[in-house]
Amino acid sequence: MDKIYLDNGATSYPKPHEVADAVYDYMLHCGTNINRGGYQAAYDLEGTVFETREMLVDMFGGQDCKNVVFTKNITESLNVVLKGFLKPGDHILCSSMEHNAVMRPLVQLEAQGIEFSRIPGTERGELVLDAVEGMIKENTVALVMTHASNICGTVNPLAEVGAICKKHGLKFIVDSAQTAGVLPIDMKSMNIDALCFTGHKSLLGPQGIGGFILDEDMIDKIYPILSGGTGSISHTEETPDFMPDKFEPGTMNLPGIVGLHAGLKWIQERGLDAIADHELGLTQRFLDGLKPLEDKGLVRICGLPGTADRKRVGVVSIQTLKVDCADAAFRLDFEYGVETRVGLHCAPNAHKTLGTYPTGTIRFSFGNFNTAEEVDTAIRAIAEICGE
Ligand SMILES: Cc1ncc(COP(=O)(O)O)c(C=O)c1O
Incomplete structure (x- = not known):
C-alpha cells in the first residue's frame, strides 16, 4: 500500500530533491562554520547565507537583508520578538485562532503584567475585523496574528489589519507558518513590522530552521533575550547592537540554511x-x-x-x-x-x-x-x- x-x-x-542534495553536498563537501573561519570555504558559505537572506527579503517585501534573523523555528522567532518587545503595562491584541507558538508566550508574559485581548472570530475561523478598532486601548502597543489557521486554513486579512495598526501606531507581528511559500506576503504594503517564518513547512527547508524579518524601526525596540558568541566584535562581552548579530548568537543551523536556500530557489522557479x-x-x-x-x-x-x-x-x-x-x-x-x-x-x-x-x-x-x-x-x- x-x-x-x-x-x-x-x-x-517530501522535500524537493534539490533540498536534500544541497544539505548532502554541504555535509560532504563543505561542512564549515561561518563568521569564524579564516578560509575560502567559510567565505563561500557566508555568500550562500547572505543570498538566503536576500531571497527572503525579496519574497516578503522586507527592507534590508541584514534585518533577516535566523532562528530554529517560528516558535523561537515569536518568543524572541514578543518577549523582547513587550514590557510590563503593555497591552497586545491577537486573534482567537492563534497557535500556542503565540499563545504560550503571551500567557507567560501575562504573569509579568502584560495584558492581551483576543479579537473575536466566527465559527468558520474568520476574524471579526469590525471589532479590532474598538479593542485598542491607551496602552495597546502591538497586534500579533497568524496569517492562516493551522486547523481550518481560514486566512486572516493581513492588509486590512496592517492598515488599522498603522493608523493607530501599533506594531504588527505576523505568524506566517501556514502561508509563507504559498500566499504572497508583502511587509511594506501590509505594514508588517515583524514577519516570523518557519523554514520547514511550505518554504520547503529541513526542520530546525526558521527566522524573522524586522522593519528598520523595530530593531531598537526589541531587547535580545538570547545572547552569546557571534564571531563579531569578539573583544567585548557586550551583545552586538547591529543586525543580524544582535539576534543571532551561537552557531547557526547551516545545513538548515543551505536546505532552505534550495527550497526558496525551488519556490522562485515554480x-x-x-x-x-x-x-x-x-x-x-x-x-x-x-x-x-x-x-x-x-x-x-x-x-x-x-x-x-x-x-x-x-x-x-x-x-x-x-x-x-x-x-x-x-x-x-x-x-x-x-x-x-x-x-x-x-x-x-x-x-x-x-x-x-x-x-x-x-x-x-x-x-x-x-x-x-x-x-x-x-x-x-x-x-x-x-x-x-
Ligand atoms: C500557525 C502556526 N504557528 C506556529 C507554528 C509552530 O511552528 P514551528 O513548530 O515550526 O515553530 C505552527 C506549526 O504547526 C503553526 O501552524
Missing part, C-alpha cells in the same frame, strides 16, 4: 501562483468530494466551504460524526495509507472558536507533491470509514 502524506501543515514532505493554484485546487477538490458526506450528516467540515479569493489555504479539518475521530484517523492510516493529524492541534482557543473543543478534528493538509488521485483516495477512504 502506497502511503499518502496529508500532513503538510505539520511539515512539508512561482507562488502556481504553488497556490495547485494546493488550493486540491483543497477545493477535497471539499467538494466531502460535501455529500456532510449533507448526509456523516462529517462536519470546519472553516470556509471553498477556496474562493484565496481566503482558505490547504489545511482542512473534519469531524467524523458517526465514528470516533481517532478511530477514523487510525483506519485511514492502517487500511488506506492516508497519513493525517488527529486531535487538538496546539491551538485550544481556535478549537473553541470553531466548536471543535475538546474532541478535536482530523486534519488533512496538502502540499506541492500531492495529486488529485491521492485526494480522491482520501475522500473514498473517509466515505467507507463513515459507512457510506
Whole structure:
C-alpha cells in the first residue's frame, strides 16, 4: 500500500530533491562554520547565507537583508520578538485562532503584567475585523496574528489589519507558518513590522530552521533575550547592537540554511501562483468530494466551504460524526495509507472558536507533491470509514 502524506501543515514532505542534495553536498563537501573561519570555504558559505537572506527579503517585501534573523523555528522567532518587545503595562491584541507558538508566550508574559485581548472570530475561523478598532486601548502597543489557521486554513486579512495598526501606531507581528511559500506576503504594503517564518513547512527547508524579518524601526525596540558568541566584535562581552548579530548568537543551523536556500530557489522557479493554484485546487477538490458526506450528516467540515479569493489555504479539518475521530484517523492510516493529524492541534482557543473543543478534528493538509488521485483516495477512504 502506497502511503499518502496529508500532513503538510505539520511539515512539508517530501522535500524537493534539490533540498536534500544541497544539505548532502554541504555535509560532504563543505561542512564549515561561518563568521569564524579564516578560509575560502567559510567565505563561500557566508555568500550562500547572505543570498538566503536576500531571497527572503525579496519574497516578503522586507527592507534590508541584514534585518533577516535566523532562528530554529517560528516558535523561537515569536518568543524572541514578543518577549523582547513587550514590557510590563503593555497591552497586545491577537486573534482567537492563534497557535500556542503565540499563545504560550503571551500567557507567560501575562504573569509579568502584560495584558492581551483576543479579537473575536466566527465559527468558520474568520476574524471579526469590525471589532479590532474598538479593542485598542491607551496602552495597546502591538497586534500579533497568524496569517492562516493551522486547523481550518481560514486566512486572516493581513492588509486590512496592517492598515488599522498603522493608523493607530501599533506594531504588527505576523505568524506566517501556514502561508509563507504559498500566499504572497508583502511587509511594506501590509505594514508588517515583524514577519516570523518557519523554514520547514511550505518554504520547503529541513526542520530546525526558521527566522524573522524586522522593519528598520523595530530593531531598537526589541531587547535580545538570547545572547552569546557571534564571531563579531569578539573583544567585548557586550551583545552586538547591529543586525543580524544582535539576534543571532551561537552557531547557526547551516545545513538548515543551505536546505532552505534550495527550497526558496525551488519556490522562485515554480512561482507562488502556481504553488497556490495547485494546493488550493486540491483543497477545493477535497471539499467538494466531502460535501455529500456532510449533507448526509456523516462529517462536519470546519472553516470556509471553498477556496474562493484565496481566503482558505490547504489545511482542512473534519469531524467524523458517526465514528470516533481517532478511530477514523487510525483506519485511514492502517487500511488506506492516508497519513493525517488527529486531535487538538496546539491551538485550544481556535478549537473553541470553531466548536471543535475538546474532541478535536482530523486534519488533512496538502502540499506541492500531492495529486488529485491521492485526494480522491482520501475522500473514498473517509466515505467507507463513515459507512457510506
Ligand atoms: C500557525 C502556526 N504557528 C506556529 C507554528 C509552530 O511552528 P514551528 O513548530 O515550526 O515553530 C505552527 C506549526 O504547526 C503553526 O501552524
